[in-house]
Amino acid sequence: MKHSLQASFAKQLAIASGEVIMPYFRTPLEAINKGEKAKYDPVTEADKAGEAAIRKLINKHYPTHGIIGEEYGSENENAEFVWVLDPIDGTKAFICGFPVWGTLIGLLHNGKAVFGMMHQPFTKELFWGDGKQAFSDIQGKESRLKVNPCLDVKNAILSTTSPLLFKENDLKSYKRVENAAKFTRFGGDCYAYAMLAAGQLDMTVEAGLAPYDIVAHIPILQGAGGIITTWDGKEAENGGKILATNSQKLHEEVMGLLTE
Amino acid sequence: MKHSLQASFAKQLAIASGEVIMPYFRTPLEAINKGEKAKYDPVTEADKAGEAAIRKLINKHYPTHGIIGEEYGSENENAEFVWVLDPIDGTKAFICGFPVWGTLIGLLHNGKAVFGMMHQPFTKELFWGDGKQAFSDIQGKESRLKVNPCLDVKNAILSTTSPLLFKENDLKSYKRVENAAKFTRFGGDCYAYAMLAAGQLDMTVEAGLAPYDIVAHIPILQGAGGIITTWDGKEAENGGKILATNSQKLHEEVMGLLTE
Numbered sequence: 001m002k003h004s005l006q007a008s009f010a011k012q013l014a015i016a017s018g019e020v021i022m023p024y025f026r027t028p029l030e031a032i033n034k035g036e037k038a039k040y041d042p043v044t045e046a047d048k049a050g051e052a053a054i055r056k057l058i059n060k061h062y063p064t065h066g067i068i069g070e071e072y073g074s075e076n077e078n079a080e081f082v083w084v085l086d087p088i089d090g091t092k093a094f095i096c097g098f099p100v101w102g103t104l105i106g107l108l109h110n111g112k113a114v115f116g117m118m119h120q121p122f123t124k125e126l127f128w129g130d131g132k133q134a135f136s137d138i139q140g141k142e143s144r145l146k147v148n149p150c151l152d153v154k155n156a157i158l159s160t161t162s163p164l165l166f167k168e169n170d171l172k173s174y175k176r177v178e179n180a181a182k183f184t185r186f187g188g189d190c191y192a193y194a195m196l197a198a199g200q201l202d203m204t205v206e207a208g209l210a211p212y213d214i215v216a217h218i219p220i221l222q223g224a225g226g227i228i229t230t231w232d233g234k235e236a237e238n239g240g241k242i243l244a245t246n247s248q249k250l251h252e253e254v255m256g257l258l259t260e
Numbered sequence: 261m262k263h264s265l266q267a268s269f270a271k272q273l274a275i276a277s278g279e280v281i282m283p284y285f286r287t288p289l290e291a292i293n294k295g296e297k298a299k300y301d302p303v304t305e306a307d308k309a310g311e312a313a314i315r316k317l318i319n320k321h322y323p324t325h326g327i328i329g330e331e332y333g334s335e336n337e338n339a340e341f342v343w344v345l346d347p348i349d350g351t352k353a354f355i356c357g358f359p360v361w362g363t364l365i366g367l368l369h370n371g372k373a374v375f376g377m378m379h380q381p382f383t384k385e386l387f388w389g390d391g392k393q394a395f396s397d398i399q400g401k402e403s404r405l406k407v408n409p410c411l412d413v414k415n416a417i418l419s420t421t422s423p424l425l426f427k428e429n430d431l432k433s434y435k436r437v438e439n440a441a442k443f444t445r446f447g448g449d450c451y452a453y454a455m456l457a458a459g460q461l462d463m464t465v466e467a468g469l470a471p472y473d474i475v476a477h478i479p480i481l482q483g484a485g486g487i488i489t490t491w492d493g494k495e496a497e498n499g500g501k502i503l504a505t506n507s508q509k510l511h512e513e514v515m516g517l518l519t520e
Contacts, residue, residue: 026398026460096417096445096452097460099359099383123359123383138286157356162446163423164438178424185356186422187447192356200286200357 003115003130010105010117010128013057017050017087017103018121024049025122026097044094047071050087050103058083070212082108084215089118090161090189099123100191106215113237116216118194127194129223134197145224147246148199153177153253156202156246159185159192170207170241173231176257177205193217193244197224202246203254207231209239217244227251231258263375263390270365270377270388273317277310277347277363278381284309285382286357304354307331310347310363318343330472342368344475349378350421350449359383360451366475373497376476378454387454389483394457405484407506408459413437413513416462416506419445419452430467430501433491436517437465453477453504457484462506463514467491469499477504487511491518 024046051071058065066079070086083105088094090101099122107115117128126137127145134145150156158181166174178184185192185201190213192204197220214228214236221228227248231241233255243258245251284306311331318325326339330346343365348354350361359382367375377388386397387405394405410416418441426434438444445452445461450473452464457480474488474496481488487508491501493515503518505511 026458092443092445095460096419097455097458098445098447098451100447159356162444164444183352184422184424185352185358185447187358187360187445191358195357198286198357200355 003133006107006115006130007117007128007135009061010107010115011126013054013105014103014117014119014121014126016053016057017105018119020049020053021046021087021103022121025094044088044091046094047088047091051085054083054085054087054105068212070210080110084108084113084212086190086210086212086216089213090191093187093189093191098187100187100189102190102194104190104212104216106212106218108215108237111237112235113215113218116219118190118216118220120191120194125194127197127220129197129220131219131222134220134223136194136198145197145220146199147197147221147225148202149246150202151247151249153180153203153250153257155182156250157182157185157200159188159195159201159204160206161188161192162186166207173258173260174205174207176260177203177254180257190217193221196226196244196246197221199224199246203250204242204244205254205258207241209242211237211239214239214242231255263393266367266375266390267377267388267395269321270367270375271386273314273365274363274377274379274381274386276313276317278379280309280313281306281347281363282381285354304348304351306354307348307351311345314343314345314347314365328472330470340370342371344368344373344472346450346470346472346476349473350451353447353449353451358447360447360449362450362454364450364472364476366472366478368475368497371497372495373475373478376479378450378476378480380451380454385454387457387480389457389480391479391482394480394483396454396458405457405480406459407457407481407485408462409506410462411507411509413440413463413510413517415442416510417442417445417460419448419456419461419464420466421448421452422446426467433518433520434465434467436520437463437514440517450477453481456486456504456506457481459484459506463510464502464504465514465518467501469502471497471499474499474502491515 066076066082228244326336326342488504
């Protein structure tokens with residue numbers, strides 16, 4: 001699949017998902033507690049409806065492709081091309097009415113993230129990339145995404161979703177970065193990765209991520225010039241503890257703080 | 261001033277401010293560190309331009325009214341009517357490109373908050389109230405604001421901007437509420453108060469607020485059925501440590517936790 005084809009198909013998926021999700025935004029929600037892995041990790045009807053809409057289109061247009069999704073699990077996940085979906089990343093933001101959740105649509109080719117898109121249907125924003133280039137469409141205005149050139153942690157802006165999401169030792173590692181950073185912005189969810197790619201902040205440090213939380217961000221961020229790996233420097237496709245920065249230099253400095 | 265007149269004039273102020281602020285949103289910012297009261301409390305050119313636009317209109321249409329603003333200080337602050345302004349509440353959110361900052365326009369009558377408006381020009385949202393009623397205009401659709409009826413802290417959603425904004429003893433008090441709540445959403449800024457009024461979350465706990473951070477929220481939240489006071493139960497107009505809840509019952513339970 002070429003980039004232009006990936007982008008136009010992913011946009012079709014994002015729009016279909018956004019149409020079924022938006023009627024649920026800011027209406028009373030029956031959130032379902034999914035399990036023990038977090039204090040509160042709700043699945044909403046909107047999440048399910050969004051993923052169903054995307055799966056239907058993939059199955060129709062690319063029946064040989066695999067799918068890994070937050071809500072309905074995996075199908076044909078050893079295929080050459082596999083779509084990795086999170087219809088509502090940032091479910092707490094969604095429940096609270098904050099427009100910083102997003103629909104994440106990633107594409108793996110032989111296990112490597114080669115295309116990603118994030119959609120925020122309330123603010124009407126799309127962010128996408130293929131590892132070489134990245135773009136945004138903000139309320140109809142298209143631009144190239146490019147990271148900020150800040151290179152030192154003491155001048156760098158950090159974002160993470162919540163300090164409550166780190167376990168004990170990870171919290172210590174995270175805190176070293178927080179203490180070294182210029183300032184920290186909480187409540188990021190997927191929106192933080194988009195703003196990192198757009199040059200509005202300089203790094204994100206998170207833990208406990210699933211593949212569907214991160215695959216879409218990889219080609220967007222790399223296409224904007226950024227670096228994204230696990231805390232031990234491995235490829236980010238499998239999730240876990242993730243460090244994303246605007247540059248190799250900042251990445252090395254923050255890796256030093258995380259593994260001190 | 262009648263409510264309808266207050267609302268139409270405040271909307272005029274919000275639009276004028278939004279027009280001069282928006283060109284700065286998501287462009288590189290020269291943020292200025294204002295002082296010691298916080299680790300990082302930037303003032304932007306946008307902030308100044310927004311407040312200047314609002315002051316000009318107030319001075320033209322209501323020359324006898326006083327003004328208290330974040331950027332340009334106080335003028336005639338002992339007048340019967342005093343406008344209390346924060347052109348960009350949530351400057352860190354603004355710098356990071358997150359659309360959860362807002363323009364706060366409050367009106368005091370003999371020291372009591374009688375009208376408030378919050379404007380988010382990127383998402384095209386207005387929230388306003390006069391203590392008896394409250395409304396929103398979300399991308400052109402007007403609705404009544406009404407708090408969520410959740411009454412117990414264990415089922416209540418908490419929001420605060422950042423746990424880093426609490427000093428040592430205040431952090432302990434705050435943590436008791438966080439531990440008791442259903443879950444906590446960070447990165448709220450002014451947006452959290454609007455979402456509390458809209459019934460999307462149940463309470464906010466914050467410290468170190470200035471009058472211009474809070475005056476506008478009081479009549480909106482009270483108009484939506486909520487309660488807002490200091491942590492020791494006094495009127496919120498002077499800022500400081502602020503507790504806002506959806507109901508008197510939840511307010512009493514959280515006050516118990518804060519002052520344990």
